[in-house]
Amino acid sequence: MSTLERAEAAERAMIEELDRNVMKSVIYTSGERDPRLPVPRPPDNGKYYMMGHDPRLPRMPDRPTLFDFFTYRFGPIQHVMQSARLAQKNGVGEKIVLACLLHDIAVAGFIRGDHGYWSAQLVEPYVDPEVSWAIRYHQALRFFPDESVGYKYPESYLKLFGPDYKPEPYIERDYQYARGHKWYMSARLICVNDLYSFDPSVRVELEEFTDIVGRNFKQPKEGLGFDASPAAHMWRTIMWPTKYL
Numbered sequence: 001m002s003t004l005e006r007a008e009a010a011e012r013a014m015i016e017e018l019d020r021n022v023m024k025s026v027i028y029t030s031g032e033r034d035p036r037l038p039v040p041r042p043p044d045n046g047k048y049y050m051m052g053h054d055p056r057l058p059r060m061p062d063r064p065t066l067f068d069f070f071t072y073r074f075g076p077i078q079h080v081m082q083s084a085r086l087a088q089k090n091g092v093g094e095k096i097v098l099a100c101l102l103h104d105i106a107v108a109g110f111i112r113g114d115h116g117y118w119s120a121q122l123v124e125p126y127v128d129p130e131v132s133w134a135i136r137y138h139q140a141l142r143f144f145p146d147e148s149v150g151y152k153y154p155e156s157y158l159k160l161f162g163p164d165y166k167p168e169p170y171i172e173r174d175y176q177y178a179r180g181h182k183w184y185m186s187a188r189l190i191c192v193n194d195l196y197s198f199d200p201s202v203r204v205e206l207e208e209f210t211d212i213v214g215r216n217f218k219q220p221k222e223g224l225g226f227d228a229s230p231a232a233h234m235w236r237t238i239m240w241p242t243k244y245l
């Protein structure tokens with residue numbers, strides 16, 4: 001058996017132990033398999049399909065808060081917390097500290113590609129428009145230096161994408177747009193505080209940001225995902241990523 005076959009067999013065994021069948025969304029496997037092909041359907045084994053909480057994941061409270069998602073669903077969050085702490089140390093306002101704390105949440109728990117746009121959309125109904133705007137445009141701005149604030153093209157991007165990488169035209173377009181916008185510096189400040197915040201020896205706790213989040217993030221009383229905002233379904237998908245429909 002190849003490594004991939006072994007991994008698939010282990011996964012099948014794990015799914016067989018569940019009392020529900022699990023079907024993966026096409027986007028989970030697109031590329032590994034041709035998304036145009038019908039999704040392979042293992043035998044039902046007389047089981048129903050997953051329609052809610054996946055027992056392989058930690059259960060979330062009935063009315064989840066933003067921090068519950070950080071705790072139970074997001075991958076390593078030191079990066080965003082370190083960025084937020086650095087921003088605070090650099091004396092930026094609360095809105096920007098919050099923007100730094102949220103700027104990469106799509107990478108941490110949802111979808112990587114176009115993470116600035118996804119992260120912004122996730123939080124848009126709950127934050128000041130300047131916060132989601134800054135989060136949306138930090139992604140494009142990361143690729144373009146701004147000497148006026150000492151921001152250079154990231155070393156890490158040279159290593160990650162190669163010296164010849166050129167951002168796609170829509171990133172260039174959005175950068176040009178953002179550069180002329182009144183909130184340009186808010187998005188730029190995310191980049192400035194993003195750059196130096198990968199120190200593995202520094203540990204930051206979420207509680208450090210309780211007050212700032214409390215004042216600047218409109219937590220829905222029904223719980224994030226159960227409110228009727230235009231982003232609620234995205235939070236539900238993070239909570240229940242294997243729901244059949």
Ligand SMILES: [Fe+2]
Nearest residue numbers: 103104138139
């Ligand atoms: Fe980012």
Ligand SMILES: [Fe+2]
Nearest residue numbers: 079103104194
């Ligand atoms: Fe980042």
